[in-house]
Amino acid sequence: MVGQTQGHSQETIDLKDPALAAFLGWLVPGLGHLYQGRTAKGILFLVCILGTFVYGVYLGGNSEVGWGRVVYMSFHPEDQRLHFLCQAGVGLAAMPAVIQAFWLRRGEQAQNPGQKPREPLWGSFMAPPRLPSDRSSNRPTLDDLHKKLHHYFELGTLYTMIAGLLNILAIYDAWAGPVREEEAEAENRPSEEGVVSKASPEAGSEPPESRAFGSGEPRGIDPTPS
Amino acid sequence: MNPVLLLAQLGWMYLGYAIPLIVVISLVYAATRHEDLRAIGRHAFGCAMWIIGLMVVVGLIMAVVSAWL
Numbered sequence: 001m002v003g004q005t006q007g008h009s010q011e012t013i014d015l016k017d018p019a020l021a022a023f024l025g026w027l028v029p030g031l032g033h034l035y036q037g038r039t040a041k042g043i044l045f046l047v048c049i050l051g052t053f054v055y056g057v058y059l060g061g062n063s064e065v066g067w068g069r070v071v072y073m074s075f076h077p078e079d080q081r082l083h084f085l086c087q088a089g090v091g092l093a094a095m096p097a098v099i100q101a102f103w104l105r106r107g108e109q110a111q112n113p114g115q116k117p118r119e120p121l122w123g124s125f126m127a128p129p130r131l132p133s134d135r136s137s138n139r140p141t142l143d144d145l146h147k148k149l150h151h152y153f154e155l156g157t158l159y160t161m162i163a164g165l166l167n168i169l170a171i172y173d174a175w176a177g178p179v180r181e182e183e184a185e186a187e188n189r190p191s192e193e194g195v196v197s198k199a200s201p202e203a204g205s206e207p208p209e210s211r212a213f214g215s216g217e218p219r220g221i222d223p224t225p226s
Numbered sequence: 227m228n229p230v231l232l233l234a235q236l237g238w239m240y241l242g243y244a245i246p247l248i249v250v251i252s253l254v255y256a257a258t259r260h261e262d263l264r265a266i267g268r269h270a271f272g273c274a275m276w277i278i279g280l281m282v283v284v285g286l287i288m289a290v291v292s293a294w295l
Contacts, residue, residue, distance in 0.1 A: 013261065040263050048250045055246070155243055162247060166254045173258045 013038070018175045025174040027091045029167045032174030045170040053090045053163035057126075060156020065140050065148050066124030070156035073101040074128040079142060081128070083157055089164030089171075097126040104128065111136075248277050 015021060016036050025032030029049035033042030060070025071094055074081040087094050100120055104127065107118025117137045120127035130139040146153050173179075249270075256269035 038261070041257050041261070041266075044253060044257055044263075044266070048253050052246070052250050151240070159247070162251070166251065169254055169258050178261055179259050 013177050015174075015177060022171050022175040025091075025171040026089070026167070028093075029090060029163075029170055032171065036174065041173070045167075049090065049163050049167050049170060050093065052166070053087075053093055053160055056156045056159025056161075056163060058156075059152045059159060060149065061125075062149065065145060066120075066127060068096070068126040069124070069129070069145050069149070070153060071097045071126045071160050072128040073097045076131060078131045078133060079129070083161055086161040086164045089167045090160070091167065094126075094160075094164070096122065097128075100125070100127045244281070248274050252277065 014036065021032035021036050023032070024035050025045075028046070030042040030044070030046030033039070033045060036042075057068040057071060061067035071084070071087050072081055073084045084094070084097065087097070100122075103121055104118060111117060119137075120139070124139070127139070129142045129145055130137055132141055132143075140148070149156070252270040252273040253266065255273055256266045260266045260269060
């Protein structure tokens, strides 16, 4: 869609159904943008965010203790893994942790006295560590994971948390379109539900996105095309 | 080798893990502000330089403060 506003050549971005795009963007980073036809940005988000998450999963595990041990869901008082709130932002990629947590929790609830405890699925991929008070299995505790993974446990946690948080930015972009300075926002106010407009860099006049957010002044790191 | 020097070298090695994060954070942040890929690239480069500059400044301040301790 193309239009004109106050001398700026406008190229509109059809956000289609923003809520669906945001949901798809949560499921798989960049999928919401691909649904909206913003292919380049979708691929950028997919590669950057999912790549960061996968690298964090790789750092936070090994063949001995299992892969992806830095991503797990546990809200037990002995091990409140609040990091998972950030990691869950990456969507489906973090969901094995939820399945593992429910699988082991159901196993504990259904366990009869003397019965062997339920083992984690998929070679302990994203499985929660054993609680220190739980003596019923020989799975590694959080301390064991730290000892065996050394600083990679923290690095993997950091990478996966940042991936989840970055995806929240991407979800917001799928929901509302790119963030703009206030002046440009006033110019480009959506005229209809789910549609925002952007200035074309080929217009010859200064595009709104080349200005500093909220200041109205050109930004040094983003020179204005002439 | 002096163990203190060895630890210092390991510390520098760990900084390498910050590079992918700086790149990714800059790209994603820039992509939330632009649609055009060239504009995203320019903004991401500036953002990365800003982050590195801030890290250098904070590192220098920490070095000066630690020298006093």
